[in-house]
Amino acid sequence: MTVDRRRLLGIFGVGAAAAGCATAPEPPRAPGAPGTGGAVRFAHGVASGDPDATSVLLWTRISAAEDGQRLRWQVARDLAFGRIAAEGLTDTSRARDHTVKVVAEGLQPGTDYWYRFIAADGTGSPVGRTRTLPEVSSAEPVVLAVCSCSLHPNGLFNAYDAIARQETLHAVVHLGDYLYEYGAAPTDYGMVNGQRLNRIPEPPHEIVSLADYRARHAQYKADPDLQAAHARAPWIVVYDDHETTNDSFDVGAENHQPDEGDWAARKAVALKAWFEWMPIREPRADASLEAATYRSFRFGRSASLHMLETRLMARTKQLDYATDFYTAGPDGQPVADRVGFMAKLNDPSRRLLGEDQLAWLERDLAAAARAGTAWQVIGNQVVMARVTAPDFGALIPEATLNAVLASLPEERQQSIRSLISLFGQNVPLNLDAWDGYPAERERFYGAVRRARARPVVLAGDSHTFWVNRLADAAGADVGVEFGTTAITSPSPADSLGLPPAFANQAVNDANPEVAFIDFQPRGFVRLTLTPERARGELMAVSTILEKPYRLDVLKAWEVEAGPRGVTGPLRED
Known part of the structure; x- marks a missing residue:
């Protein structure tokens, strides 16, 4: 819009x-995972998405100037990470702006999980909460x-x-x-x-x-x-x-x-x-x-x-009232053409x-x-x-409209007035x-x-x-x-x-x-x-x-x- x-x-x-x-x-x-400095190392937090009944995608970004980073990820049934449900290693690089995506698999349907990432230096990310989709x-x-x-x-x-x-x-x-x-x-x-x-x-x-x-x-x-x-x-x-x-x-x-x-x-x-x-x-x-x-x-x-x-x-491409509602009149000035506009609007090829x-x-x-x-x-x-x-032209007092338009450039005032004039024509x-x-x-x-x-x-x-x-x-x-x-x-x-x-x-x-x-x-x-x-x-x-x-x-x-x-x-x- x-x-x-x-x-x-x-x-x-x-x-x-x-x-x-x-x-x-x-x-x-x-809380974060083991280590310190997570707010700096993982400055953009964590996220999960696109769940299904047995897996979910996990996301983070590691803030690092050096290329080629390896991280450990973990998914657990509890916030304390005492019951690990899935884990692994993954890599990222400058080529993907140091963002990280992994798909955690082998999970149970309709279950809440906690997840985190740990950098190679032991710095832990914030902990996120996610959920798999229920059984069918x-x-x-x-x-x-x-x-x-x-x-x-x-x-x-x-x-x-x-x-x-x-x-x-x-x-x-x-x-x-x-x-x-x-x-x-x-x-x-x-x-x-x-x-x-x-x-x-x-x-x-x-x-x-x-x-x-x-x-x-x-x-x-x-x-x-x-x-x-x-x-x-x-x-x-x-x-x-x-x-x-x-x-x-x-x-x-x-x-x-x-x-x-x-x-x-x-x-x-x-x-x-x-x-x-x-x-x-x-x-x-x-x-x-x-x-x-x-x-x-x-x-x-x-x-x-x-x-x-x-x-x-x-x-x-979207139609535009300024260009699609008008045709050129005999004197070259634009003339409203609702019939032509509605034909364009209802074109089945759109x-x-x-x-x-x-x-x-x-x-x-x-x-x-x-x-x-x-x-x-x-x-x-x-x-x-x-x-x-709605027919705003019939609803807005002229003095109110003039006051609102006064702060706008002249061409913008005219375009708004033109549009308001259209809004009584069932469009x-x-x-x-x-x-x-x-x-x-x-x-x-x-x-x-x-x-x-x-x-x-x-x-x-x-x-x-x-x-x-x-x-x-x-x-x-x-x-x-x-x-x-x-x-x-x-x-x-x-x-x-x-x-x-x-x-x-x-x-x-x-x-x-x-x-x-x-x-x-x-x-x-x-x-x-x-x-x-x-x-x-x-x-x-x-x-x-x-x-x-x-x-x-x-x-x-x-x-x-x-x-x-x-x-x-x-x-x-």
């Missing part, structure tokens, strides 16, 4: 909330923390700290925008708070090279709240656009310019750094990095999780998943449904529900979301229906809490969607002078698929799944500007499992 689009649309995400007066109890911070016959409840969009300069990672404090947590599902590519100029995204909090991007310019992306990953993983969340439970991750650059698609990106080099080269180094620094299994020798990100996980009979790649592999990924998804959904798994959870980057833009709110690819959405819904799946779609990117009831073009129910707000990334809801509550009501009133929306909070979704029901709790932190903070359940919504392929009514709890 582009910075310009945030200003233009003025609807997705949120700024800092008011300061809270309390915080949750301190989570357990496990297990009916135990599954608790997931769903998060996205952590803009480091814009605020403290209090929501990550809150995730680390969760008493019960089986996995963290991160839907992308784990980091952002922007620089440290005063006008760069998030830098008003960045200067206030002294959270200055490293390096202090837009990241383009491999060294740049590695340095930005290192800055993020040096954050203690993020380290604590990684050490709390296994993560299941996928990237969105900012891990490369804003509004990326298969052959380019809005925020990639010709003077920044070749797009394919930039994408390659960004993905190389992402795979080095994230707790995701390495791709097979015959798979691309992009294809390695779509994959499935089975949480017993309660749920299967299917992570999608919607950004770099098959996505057709793709988001692509044929191969869609075929894979249908197979995995069908297999999970046949096996009796209650919920097929879709880890997806962008909002899937149909969301029409999508966000062309970067599934609304920009309606034919692909219908193909997705067809795959879900043929698989007789019972989908719970997860969405990030929007910096907004959503609870949506999904329906196809004919109005038939498909499933439900829980959209998570951002960890820290800001909301532009105020950029048009709209109080968040007013914007919430305007979007809700204009869209029958939207059951609930809130632009204001920062936080995450706590999703609890059993064979009988799915429950989404919208978890909001009270501030991203200071500590302590307060964590509250903003709203909770539930849906019951109906017959195979059918979800019950969505209701607020």
Whole structure:
């Protein structure tokens, strides 16, 4: 989601909330392994990810100038490491930025484990906690923390700290925008708070090279709240656009310019750094990095999780209102052409998943449904529900609009006025979301229906809490969607002078698929799944500007499992 689009649309995400007066109890911070100096030697913490019933991936990075490092890793059934379940040796080097990945195998299903790394000089890493997936016959409840969009300069990672404090947590599902590519100029995204909090991007310019992306990953993983969340439970991750650059698609990106080099080269180094620094299994020798990100996980009979790649592999370039809604008139001036725009929008050749990924998804959904798994959870980057833009032009007082626009350059004022004029013409709110690819959405819904799946779609990117009831073009129910707000990334809801509550009501009133929306909070979704029901709790932190903070359940919504392929009514709890 582009910075310009945030200003233009003025609807997705949120700024800092008011300061809270309390915080949750301190989570357990496990001691390090034998030796001293772990905070220096292992300055970026530990992480685990991509669990299955008998194995899990372990990650760390050793801070070392010299090349060629050997480490010991251990997995234990207890915090004291008295009952070792798996151990071994592994190597790292400058070629992979001294990051370390190992797959610990031979573990028991549905079991909590503790893990650590030990350098050759005896220095121990922090200790992490992880968990394997349950047996396929297990009916135990599954608790997931769903998060996205952590803009480091814009605020403290209090929501990550809150995730680390969760008493019960089986996995963290991160839907992308784990980091952002922007620089440290005063006008760069998030830098008003960045200067206030002294959270200055490293390096202090837009990241383009491999060294740049590695340095930005290192800055993020040096954050203690993020380290604590990684050490709390296994993560299941996928990237969105900012891990490369804003509004990326298969052959380019809005925020990639010709003077920044070749797009394919930039994408390659960004993905190389992402795979080095994230707790995701390495791709097979015959798979691309992009294809390695779509994959499935089975949480017993309660749920299967299917992570999608919607950004770099098959996505057709986004439409843009500024260029695609207008044609040249007789005098050469642009003339609105809604009919032509809608024809472009509904072009069946516009793709988001692509044929191969869609075929894979249908197979995995069908297999999970046949096996009796209650919920097929879709880890997806962008909002899937149909969301029409409200007629903000009829809702915003002219004096308010003039006051907001007065601080912007003249050309930006004109572009915002042009966009507002469009928002009374029954057009999508966000062309970067599934609304920009309606034919692909219908193909997705067809795959879900043929698989007789019972989908719970997860969405990030929007910096907004959503609870949506999904329906196809004919109005038939498909499933439900829980959209998570951002960890820290800001909301532009105020950029048009709209109080968040007013914007919430305007979007809700204009869209029958939207059951609930809130632009204001920062936080995450706590999703609890059993064979009988799915429950989404919208978890909001009270501030991203200071500590302590307060964590509250903003709203909770539930849906019951109906017959195979059918979800019950969505209701607020």
